[in-house]
Amino acid sequence: MTDQMRCITLARRPDGAPVLEDFGHETRPMPQPAEGEVLVEVSHLSLDPYMRGRMSEGPSYAPSVELGEVMTGQGVGRVLASRVEGVAEGDIVTGMTGWASHALLKADALRKLDGDLPPSTALGVLGMPGLTAWAGLREYGRPKAGETLVVAAATGPVGSLVGQLAKAAGLRTVAVAGGAEKCKLATERFGFDAAVDHRAHPDAESLRAALAEAAPDGVDIYWENVGGKVLEAVLPLMNTHGRIPVCGTIAWYSGAEDTADRLPATWRSILVKRLQVAGFIIFDHWNLMPEFVAEMTPRVAAGEIAFLEDVTEGLENAPAAFLSLLEGGNTGKAVVKLTGEG
Amino acid sequence: MTDQMRCITLARRPDGAPVLEDFGHETRPMPQPAEGEVLVEVSHLSLDPYMRGRMSEGPSYAPSVELGEVMTGQGVGRVLASRVEGVAEGDIVTGMTGWASHALLKADALRKLDGDLPPSTALGVLGMPGLTAWAGLREYGRPKAGETLVVAAATGPVGSLVGQLAKAAGLRTVAVAGGAEKCKLATERFGFDAAVDHRAHPDAESLRAALAEAAPDGVDIYWENVGGKVLEAVLPLMNTHGRIPVCGTIAWYSGAEDTADRLPATWRSILVKRLQVAGFIIFDHWNLMPEFVAEMTPRVAAGEIAFLEDVTEGLENAPAAFLSLLEGGNTGKAVVKLTGEG
Numbered sequence: 001m002t003d004q005m006r007c008i009t010l011a012r013r014p015d016g017a018p019v020l021e022d023f024g025h026e027t028r029p030m031p032q033p034a035e036g037e038v039l040v041e042v043s044h045l046s047l048d049p050y051m052r053g054r055m056s057e058g059p060s061y062a063p064s065v066e067l068g069e070v071m072t073g074q075g076v077g078r079v080l081a082s083r084v085e086g087v088a089e090g091d092i093v094t095g096m097t098g099w100a101s102h103a104l105l106k107a108d109a110l111r112k113l114d115g116d117l118p119p120s121t122a123l124g125v126l127g128m129p130g131l132t133a134w135a136g137l138r139e140y141g142r143p144k145a146g147e148t149l150v151v152a153a154a155t156g157p158v159g160s161l162v163g164q165l166a167k168a169a170g171l172r173t174v175a176v177a178g179g180a181e182k183c184k185l186a187t188e189r190f191g192f193d194a195a196v197d198h199r200a201h202p203d204a205e206s207l208r209a210a211l212a213e214a215a216p217d218g219v220d221i222y223w224e225n226v227g228g229k230v231l232e233a234v235l236p237l238m239n240t241h242g243r244i245p246v247c248g249t250i251a252w253y254s255g256a257e258d259t260a261d262r263l264p265a266t267w268r269s270i271l272v273k274r275l276q277v278a279g280f281i282i283f284d285h286w287n288l289m290p291e292f293v294a295e296m297t298p299r300v301a302a303g304e305i306a307f308l309e310d311v312t313e314g315l316e317n318a319p320a321a322f323l324s325l326l327e328g329g330n331t332g333k334a335v336v337k338l339t340g341e342g
Numbered sequence: 343m344t345d346q347m348r349c350i351t352l353a354r355r356p357d358g359a360p361v362l363e364d365f366g367h368e369t370r371p372m373p374q375p376a377e378g379e380v381l382v383e384v385s386h387l388s389l390d391p392y393m394r395g396r397m398s399e400g401p402s403y404a405p406s407v408e409l410g411e412v413m414t415g416q417g418v419g420r421v422l423a424s425r426v427e428g429v430a431e432g433d434i435v436t437g438m439t440g441w442a443s444h445a446l447l448k449a450d451a452l453r454k455l456d457g458d459l460p461p462s463t464a465l466g467v468l469g470m471p472g473l474t475a476w477a478g479l480r481e482y483g484r485p486k487a488g489e490t491l492v493v494a495a496a497t498g499p500v501g502s503l504v505g506q507l508a509k510a511a512g513l514r515t516v517a518v519a520g521g522a523e524k525c526k527l528a529t530e531r532f533g534f535d536a537a538v539d540h541r542a543h544p545d546a547e548s549l550r551a552a553l554a555e556a557a558p559d560g561v562d563i564y565w566e567n568v569g570g571k572v573l574e575a576v577l578p579l580m581n582t583h584g585r586i587p588v589c590g591t592i593a594w595y596s597g598a599e600d601t602a603d604r605l606p607a608t609w610r611s612i613l614v615k616r617l618q619v620a621g622f623i624i625f626d627h628w629n630l631m632p633e634f635v636a637e638m639t640p641r642v643a644a645g646e647i648a649f650l651e652d653v654t655e656g657l658e659n660a661p662a663a664f665l666s667l668l669e670g671g672n673t674g675k676a677v678v679k680l681t682g683e684g
Contacts, residue, residue, distance in 0.1 A: 008660055017668065023661040045657070047664050047676035071660075077680075099660050101680055117643060124675035125642055125649035131634045135627045140620045157649065157675035164647055189648050235611050246621045250668065262574065262605040269577050271621035278482045279588045279613035285477045292473045300467055301459060305506055306531050307467035307499065315387070318350055318413075318441050319365040322389050326359065326592065333466035333499035334389035338419075338443055 003030050007100035010065045014055055022055065023071070030102060033083045037104045042077040042097045046123035049250045071099040074128065076119040087112060094122045129157035132247060137162050137223070140245035145170030147220035150211065150237075151192075152230045155182045158247060160190045162223050167191050171221075174214045176207075176230050204232035212237055227251045227267055246271045312336045345372050349442035352407045356397055364397065365413070372444060375425045379446045384419040384439045388465035391592045413441040416470065418461040429454060436464045471499035474589060479504050479565070482587035487512030489562035492553065492579075493534075494572045497524045500589060502532045504565050509533050513563075516556045518549075518572050546574035554579055569593045569609055588613045651675045 004027050011024035033039045054065045054072050065072055075097030079089055084107040087093065095110040097103035113122050124130065137143060141162075149166040151159040154175030163173045163186070175186035175195040183195035194214035201207035211219075211233055218239040224231060228251030238244070249267050270277055299305045310333065312321035318336045325334045346369050353366035375381045396407045396414050407414055417439030421431055426449040429435065437452040439445035455464050466472065479485060483504075491508040493501040496517030505515045505528070517528035517537040525537035536556035543549035553561075553575055560581040566573060570593030580586070591609050612619055641647045652675065654663035660678045667676045 006657055008657060018661075018665060020661050020665070025658060042680050045660065045678040045680060047654075047660065047667055047678060049667065051664065052668060075680075099657065099678075101657055117639070120651060120653075120675075120677050120679075121642065121649070123677055124651060125647060126635060126638060129675060130638060131627070131631055134634050134638065135630050136622055139627070140618075140622055160649065161647065191648070235608060238611065238617060241616050244617055244619045246619060261603055263603070263608055266577060266605055266608070269580065269621075270619055271623075274583050274621045274623055274626065275580060275586060275619070276482075276621075277586045277588060277612055277617070277619040279611075279616045279618075280478055280482055281613075281616055284616065285473070285481070288477050289473055292476050293468060296468060296472060296476065297459070300463065305467060305503065306533070307463070307502065309462060309466060311462075312389075315348060315350060315441065315443055316367060318387065318389065319360075319362050322393065323360060323362070325389055325391065326394060333462075333471060335462050335465055336387040336389060336441075337462075338384050338387060338417075 005102040040077040042075040133161035153225040207233035347444040382419040384417040475503035495567040549575035
C-alpha cells in the first residue's frame with residue numbers, strides 16, 4: 001500500500017459549461033482511519049449530473065464544493081483498514097468517497113455490499129439512479145396501465161429503469177434519446193415501445209411531430225431529465241391530469257441559451273425547491289359543493305367571513321364590466337344586476 | 343311578462359384584449375320551458391375571468407362560445423314558470439343562465455337557494471369562487487399553522503376567501519393587490535397580515551423586495567391567480583416544499599407581453615391540463631433505499647432489469663468523462679473505474 005492517495009479537486013468555478021481547467025489533480029498523504037472509520041480503496045466512482053450544480057456557488061439542494069476541495073461523489077471500493085465493528089478488511093462498501101483513489105468513510109455513512117452482483121451496480125441500477133427512478137415513478141409518476149410515458153435521456157441510468165418499470169406496469173413507453181444508436185438501445189435493450197432521436201430534430205416543433213406519432217394517445221407522464229427543447233416539444237402533448245416528475249434539467253445546467261426566457265429559471269426552481277405545481281380546475285371538484293355550502297353558509301351568515309361584491313347594473317353593461325375585470329378595475333366579486341330592467 | 347328576452351352574444355373573437363365591439367346585443371323571443379325545465383328571470387349574472395378563455399377558439403378546459411351564441415355564465419334569478427317537480431314559481435335558483443335576461447334551466451342543472459343570504463352570494467362567496475378557494479386551498483395548498491401564504495388578486499372573490507381561510511388556519515397571510523385602496527381593503531376587511539401594492543412596483547425585482555419584507559420567513563404557499571410580474575416576483579421567495587395552486591393566469595389571458603418567453607405558455611399548460619409538476623430530490627426519499635434494494639436486487643440478478651454502464655478507466659479521466667456526460671456523450675451509467683492504477 002502506497003503512502004499517497006490521488007484526488008481530483010475543484011480548481012475553479014466554471015463559467016458556463018465546465019472545462020477541464022476547472023479541475024485540479026492532486027496527490028495527498030494517505031489518510032488513516034480514526035475509531036469508527038474505514039479506509040477504502042475506491043474501485044468505482046459514480047459520475048452524475050447533479051455534480052454540475054455542486055461546482056457552482058449559490059443555492060441548490062446541497063452545499064457547493066469549495067475551491068480546492070475534492071469533487072464530491074459516490075464510490076465503491078474495498079476496505080483496506082477498518083476501525084468499524086462488523087466491517088472487515090476486504091469487504092466491499094459504498095459511500096461518498098469523492099473523486100479520489102482512497103477515502104475514509106464513517107460507520108454510519110457506508111453500506112456494505114454483499115450480493116453476487118458487480119459492485120458498480122451499487123452506483124447505478126441498484127444505487128442512487130435506480131432509487132430515483134423507482135421512488136420517483138411511484139410517488140410522482142403514479143403510472144396506470146394503458147397510459148403513455150415519455151422519458152427524456154431514456155438510455156441513462158434513471159431513464160432506462162423508469163422505462164422498464166413503466167412498461168412492466170402496462171404503459172406504452174416512448175424514449176427520447178440522442179442519436180440512432182441510443183434509440184436502438186432504448187427499444188432493443190431497454191424495451192421501450194418507441195424511441196425518438198432528438199438530434200434528428202433540430203427544433204421543438206419537429207421533435208414534437210415525431211413524438212406525437214410515437215405517442216398517438218398523448219402523454220400521461222413525462223419524466224423530465226433534461227428541460228430545453230425536449231420539454232418544449234412534450235408540453236403541448238400532455239394529457240389532462242398528466243404528471244411531470246422533474247428529476248433534472250441538464251440542458252440548462254450551464255445556463256440557458258436564451259437568457260431572455262424565464263422558463264429555465266422557473267423549471268429549476270420547481271426542481272430545486274421540490275415545488276409541487278398543480279394546475280386545477282374547480283369543475284373537477286364540483287362534487288364538494290354540498291359539503292362546502294354546508295360548512296360555509298353558517299360562517300358567512302354569522303359574519304365570520306367577509307366578502308365583497310362589485311355590482312354593475314344592467315345587462316348591457318356586462319361587457320364593459322368584464323373588460324374592467326380583465327384590467328383589474330373591479331373591487332370584489334363582479335356581479336351584473338339585471339332584475340327590474342326588462 | 344314581456345314576450346321578448348335580451349341577451350349578449352359573442353359577436354367576434356377578440357384579437358388580444360377584448361373590446362366592446364366583440365359583443366353583440368340582441369333581442370330574442372321569450373323561450374318556453376319544456377317538461378323538466380324552468381324559465382328563470384335572471385336577477386344577477388356572474389362575471390369571471392374564465393370567460394375570457396371561452397371567447398377564443400382553441401383548447402381550454404371547456405368549449406368555446408360559438409360566434410353569435412349567448413355568452414356563457416352563471417346567474418341567479420326567480421322562476422317564472424316551472425315544469426320541474428319541486429321547483430315552484432317564485433323560487434330563487436342558480437345555474438348557467440348565460441348573459442341574458444331570461445334563461446331555461448334543466449332540472450339537473452339548477453340549484454335552489456333557500457337561505458336568508460342575498461341570492462348573489464351563490465355567485466361569489468358561496469358559489470364557484472368560494473368553492474375554488476376552499477377546495478383548492480385544502481387540496482393543493484395544504485396549509486399548516488405557522489406557514490406563510492401569498493395571494494395574488496387578494497381582494498377578489500377567490501383571493502379574499504383564501505386569505506381568510508388560511509388566516510383561520512394559523513398562517514401569516516400576505517395580499518398582493520393593485521392600488522392603495524385594495525391594499526387597505528385586504529388588511530382591514532379581509533384580515534391579511536400585510537398587503538403589497540403591485541402597482542407601486544413597476545418591475546418584478548422591486549415587487550419582490552417588498553414581498554420579502556412582508557414575508558420574512560419566505561413563502562410556503564403562493565396562490566396563483568395572475569401569472570406575469572407577480573409570479574416572477576414570488577418564485578424566488580418560495581420555500582422548499584412550497585405549494586403553488588395555479589388557479590388562474592389572468593395577466594396572460596390576452597397574450598403575453600413578451601412572446602419570446604415560453605413561461606406563459608408553460609404556466610397555462612399546467613393550469614389548463616391540471617398538471618401536477620413536482621420537483622423532487624432523491625435525498626428526501628433516501629429512507630426507501632432498503633425497500634428498493636430488497637425489491638430490485640432479485641430482479642436485476644434474474645436479468646429481468648437491463649442496465650448499462652459507461653465505464654471510464656482511470657481517475658484522471660473523470661473530468662473528461664464528466665464533461666462528456668454533460669454533453670450527452672455517454673451511453674449508460676457513467677462510472678469511473680479506478681482499481682489497479684495506484
